[in-house]
Amino acid sequence: MSSSAGAPRAPRRGNTRQRIQDVALDLFAERGYEKTSLREIAEQLEVTKAALYYHFKTKEDILDSLFEDLTRTIDELIEWAAEQPRTLDTKQEILRRYGDALAGAERLFRFMQENQATMRELRTGEDFKARMMRLLDLLRDPDAPLADQVRCFSALFSMHAGMFVLKDVEGDPEEKRKALLEVATELVVRAHTAPETGK
């Protein structure tokens, strides 16, 4: 895709690190973290396994690096949200921004979605889960009835999982995103404004 230019085998300047990340993410998402071996990654890049170790200390290190950007983005979102008044508007804006982050890191979310068992055993996984919980806390009101809390979780989680499950449904991806956001927003609105007391 990128290197279609010039010589039959381009010199490939200092971009190897990024190429590793790219291929690794593809394979981790496609076949799972454990089932993807460094040999596969190296082969697809036409370098040796040892080359990977020049750029990353361990296999887990490769995975961690993939999360860096996303983690920063979400941290910023959390930071911003924490400073806002906990109004409905804020919550809606959180969902909107979260949807954007999601769209910008689709493969990574797919990876998380499909490798939760792995994530649970990795530092990065635990870190990420904590951030999701922080986000959830910004959406829900801990004193609200359980059903409202479920609504908030459901909103967040549906956005998360929706893109992949909806792949089997016909329709334009952009439309799907909108529909997911719409339903999520609706759930949060309902949770925020519900006047009735619990069950």
Next chain:
Amino acid sequence: MSSSAGAPRAPRRGNTRQRIQDVALDLFAERGYEKTSLREIAEQLEVTKAALYYHFKTKEDILDSLFEDLTRTIDELIEWAAEQPRTLDTKQEILRRYGDALAGAERLFRFMQENQATMRELRTGEDFKARMMRLLDLLRDPDAPLADQVRCFSALFSMHAGMFVLKDVEGDPEEKRKALLEVATELVVRAHTAPETGK
């Protein structure tokens, strides 16, 4: 744990097959399918790896056997639902029954939820996914606007994932179940009765 008593070699009655299934499900759910080795399972049972192979032909075979009951239950649900009129009542009953199935196979659902990458590469996984899609088809109306379809998917999926995510939230499990069912039902109701025409 259990057989710490007397004789150097316990009699070990004819329950080994079930004990294997039990331990396997625990470990598969806890640590993931790939990361659980047959050695671990055998060690926890205090038998040799070879003993596992007396009862199951392959590792995958153990997994498959775990799905048998659940698969039958869901097939019955699908069969039943297919014969009902596609009313709102029917849909609500589907959710209720699905919730029951879920409660009766909690560890298995947790396993699925957390090992999707693995499931995708296994026959049983594909089979199960197909059944989920059948269920979704019984809830949604293919001509309805996208947002309504999202509501149905979201209902199903939230029930699915909810039990595990909500473990970190305080509250009685039975209450949580009810809350999940309530929100799911609400989503399906909304999808069923929505008068407005999509986008």
Next chain:
Amino acid sequence: MSSSAGAPRAPRRGNTRQRIQDVALDLFAERGYEKTSLREIAEQLEVTKAALYYHFKTKEDILDSLFEDLTRTIDELIEWAAEQPRTLDTKQEILRRYGDALAGAERLFRFMQENQATMRELRTGEDFKARMMRLLDLLRDPDAPLADQVRCFSALFSMHAGMFVLKDVEGDPEEKRKALLEVATELVVRAHTAPETGK
């Protein structure tokens, strides 16, 4: 072949031992001794592995039993030949009788032919080889030139191997046998009557 009669699943009287031998010989010859497992034999007979151990002490024991008849036949041939005068007529008769023995134990010869490495490590194999050498000694004259000794070995060995290699050549099996015997005889005749002195 034999038990085509009556009930869908015959009671199978005391012939199990023979059935084991029959199936074992088939598989040993077809797939090799090492690559044939007792499980395969048992499965093909629709009994359990343990049943085999009721009839034979070890896997090697099954193999040994297969050689019993043939061994006796060849021992008789050797004994008979040892008492004859070492004339050309005797030698020709040896070949003829050997050809008969061969025809009556075709699968076994095929097994030997194709599993020599295995035979060399088994008692029975060594025993059999010794007998072959005895036979060779009855055909050749140790003081004759090397070429004559080669002729005798070649005669014996060609009969041995011929049946299997010639399977790929068109023609009636009985004719092939005759042709093999003819060539073998011719070689022995030449070895016996050669007037020239070796090298």
Next chain:
Amino acid sequence: MSSSAGAPRAPRRGNTRQRIQDVALDLFAERGYEKTSLREIAEQLEVTKAALYYHFKTKEDILDSLFEDLTRTIDELIEWAAEQPRTLDTKQEILRRYGDALAGAERLFRFMQENQATMRELRTGEDFKARMMRLLDLLRDPDAPLADQVRCFSALFSMHAGMFVLKDVEGDPEEKRKALLEVATELVVRAHTAPETGK
């Protein structure tokens, strides 16, 4: 054996691949292909099993590599022979050259001779057999009487097997080779010039 000296970890230059081949051929020929484990090979080389896998993709791959040289030699022989007139002289030259190939790959021929059951199930084995048949076709006349065809096969096969069987006979190896070639040639001559019509 060699590196018993000084340094705790010998340098082990770039000859490992060949050392593997050498040891493997020894063991395959001595104990049979199936009964030779990679552990044995590795131990004899004082490396780990995994080291073998750096140099060869599978166990079968090691075997295949052993055949490469011989296969090329025989292909050249076949190619050369196919271009010659099918005279007696040509046939004699084929045997002579085949004898040379045989002498240069003695262990390999022994391996084949003693592991035919294994060879039959391996790609390389089938390939090799096809080549032998090609050679046989270059020696025999398909319209000649069966006995003449047997003579040709017997010639080829005796050379093949002779070296190993004759190990138990006293005499100089070089002399044996000559005697084998002499008898083989004689058989082919007889097949080529036989005036009588078959049966």
Next chain:
DNA sequence: CATGAATGAGCGTTCATTCAT
């Protein structure tokens, strides 16, 4: 006459990782 249940040893193979060059 046979089975059900299990074992211990071993197999071929793969993996993440290391390190001298």
Next chain:
DNA sequence: CATGAATGAACGCTCATTCAT
């Protein structure tokens, strides 16, 4: 910036064999 060569640990699986019933 990377490779060639290797390791140690583990994996899923199969085997011949045993023994109480």
